[in-house]
Amino acid sequence: MMATRFDRWLNTLGAWTLALIWFLPLIYAVWTAIHPGAYATRFELFAPLTLENFSNAWNAAPFARYFLNSFLLVTFILIGQFVLCTLAAYAFVRFTFPGRGILFALVLLQLLVMPDILIVENYATMRKLGLVDTIAAIGLPYIASGFGIFLLRQTFKTVPKELEEAARIEGAGPLTVLWRVYVPLAKPTYLAYGLVSVSHHWNNFLWPLIVTNSVETRPVTVGLSIFSSVDQGVDWSIINAATLMTSGPLLIAFLLFQRQFVQSFMRAGIR
Amino acid sequence: MTFLKTMTTTLSAAALLASTAGSALAVDLQFFFPVAVGGKAADTIQALTDEYAAANPDVKIDAVYAGSYQDTITKTLTAAKGGTPPQLSVILAVDMFSLIEEDAIIPFDGLAKTDEDKAWLTSFYPAFMANSMTGGKTYGIPFQRSTPVLYWNKEAFKDAGLDPNTPPATWEEMVEFGKKLTKTDSNGNVTQWGVRIPSSGFPYWLFQGLTTQNDVILANDAGNKTNFDDPKVAEALQFLVDLSVKHKVMQPGIVEWGSTPKAFFEGQAAMIWTTTGNLTNVRDNAPFDFGVAMLPANKRRGAPTGGGNFYIFKDSTDEQKAASFDFIKWITAPEQAAKWTIATGYVAPRADTWETPAMKDYVAGFPQALVARDQLEYAVAELATYQNQRITTIFNDALEAAITGTKTPADALKEAQAQAEAILKDYR
């Protein structure tokens, strides 16, 4: 009995220590953001508080526009992924056709050869298409997602045949069956996949950096990176205020939905 | 009848179109600039462009902050290759060769039509023009130009028993002062370093201060031959390494550029080398009395120039080019340049700017601002070659290898010279 109590105490201690270390960067960001620049590296309990860093950051760069761009980008990608991956996954599950195995292998290949590493060629393609410096160019390479097709295919496979047959007896065509039977049953997968996709693309940096040149298309990450360039010295207070402003929405969203999030992963069978 | 009717409608429509086009002669310009935002610098750029736009209602200027110098050149070249370059941009003076090689920019000479324009082209400090001309043509107009200077903490000097008003004049003095200024705590850990010469990102720039003082030039004017393996370069590098290793007056390893002003404010370093573009930042934020001095001398005084020039891009209409030219002429004129210099610390690029009342007032209250200008007399062109990005990367890697002790200065430089040679031999 002693041993288990000690064991539990040890685990709690370990879990909390790790949690504090993991939270430290965020705590520091909050500290610097609400104190004047002089206290960015000095930690005194009674340092004066200020909101000036936020207003300075907000006024210094068009964050509202960056925000809008990121929002448009993430929405565009998410809708595109949902539609395209659903159709493709459905085709793989519901139909038999020549080349199915090879095509699925090609889809899986994208798990490995992700667009992120093909920056040179994809940039050339965007140039040829005249899409450089558009939000579409940031999103397009990610829309047909091998990961999404794979996940949805796994989920669709678990849909009982009886349900589908019942629907078909009522005279529903393949698309109606997809919409009425498959999609509703895969809701948790959509939620889980959607969250992963949103957090990935909200935070994606390298490809948007390459393919955008102007305020009208730059997502938040690229905006932040040029905002925090250090040629004239680093100013942590204002950078961190900007960081908090821009990642606040996602952080709050997770805070509110964390239970649903985990449950959707569970039910989606991503494990 | 119907035919005639159609004709007249078409003609009148065309006439209407032509007249609207005539009245709406608005020229759109996109302008990339690289100064840290949130500070006075970005505000000043914005204010100046607004002022220009107010005076010239037919010109619309979209000033876009494009990140660091590095970000800006990368972005601009990417945009130029993608067919959407800005019309004008402030980019490092040393990127001139890269921009020419990519056929992205045009010389100013063709745009200077009047005698006045031509005189204007020759009105800048020669030290700054060294990086702005090649083959007899002017490709860049100095604007955001700088030179490294030494900032020193007068209080720390006093505490160390040094005269707070005398900065080191030579390498020996810098070491000697540095030794007195380096303080350790009871555990033997250093709490204040004597000197800080940052070496992250682009160490070649401040290092070029040392090589110039050691009386050696790093590359030829044509930008197609480097001189990295000169024994005098190795000597300068050895001195830089020795500051940490032998004299122990500087933090060992790579010293971060971005946090250097902060380290100065926090009393972590009593003397720092950094750009004069930080002058206003230091003035506003240093919680102690500080001085600004020219870099110390060895065989001679010396420093590189640095910073950005205006460039005009090829892929624009003639109207845009003319408007860009006019804007650049306006913003580098004495009144505007004075505002810019006062807000940032960048060196006003023309002598007459220093004669404006605003500048005279400023300098009278803040004589430190004169140091950078006076240093121009000893300044040399910043290292610039063809394939500049690649050559400086090679050189930076060599410097970093020596600073971190992975290679000896002589070996590192010899290898760098061989690599640079392999690339530049095609350009002779």
Added chain:
Amino acid sequence: MTHRREWIYAWLLLSPALVLLFAFTHIPAISTIWDSFFSTPRGIRPSKFVGLENYEKLLMDDTFWQVFWNSIWYAVVTIPVSVALALLMAIWVDGKLSGRSFVRLAYFAPTVLPLIAVANIWMFFYTPGFGLIDQISGALGYPSVNWLGNPELALGSIMVVSIWKEAGFFMIFYLAALQSIPPVLREAAAIEGASRWTFFRRVTFPLLMPTTLFVSINAVINSFRMVDHVFVMTEGGPNNASSLLLFYIYETAFKFWDTAYASTLTVVLLVLLSVIALGQFLLLDKRVHYR
């Protein structure tokens, strides 16, 4: 006839996804390989076939080898550590723990923060002298360490940030898996007097095997894809000590504009990823029980 209609239907459903997949993954991958046999077009000199010249240059390129081994080390360290930590975290927040929702939030927070932004915070932690780590270690009497400015430490410092960023993300997958293990199993094991460790080793861990496979494939991909913090913290320095393959590809392509050589580097990355994925699959596949 019905078969033919089914085929057409399936192809129609697939075509939008396939068009984009081919346009942005398969064709670029193949043209990357193709381009690696040509020279970079520069101004007046057009690109020409050079055979294996780019590969010869690659073998002679010291920077490439440095970056290559950096990437390998980066993968070898960050993948197992972040996966193991993720599992540990998941077990902790799955069990009874006071303040569980805070702990869970803390673990997950890095996933939500853009790496490009938090890299600045980490840079402050690592700053010698007045950075957080040095302030703490200085108070305890330890000497100052120049984490990012020392070639021996820079890569390690970068790895810590990646692990911090990744572990919480993987934790979610493990957590979902743990919560779907029937409690009956645990009760049965308790009755038989199995210790927690035995239970974990014999029951939990094997049941988590599919998750481990899934997570570690993700970890492999991310370990070659995540270079955002390198941009901010070291720019690959000192002397390429913390540079990674994708960062080097970016530099070569978009700083030096040597696209042919960048393609050659990309080919190496593709080969590397395939080899690792294949090895991983063979290694883990035997132990995964698919249901």
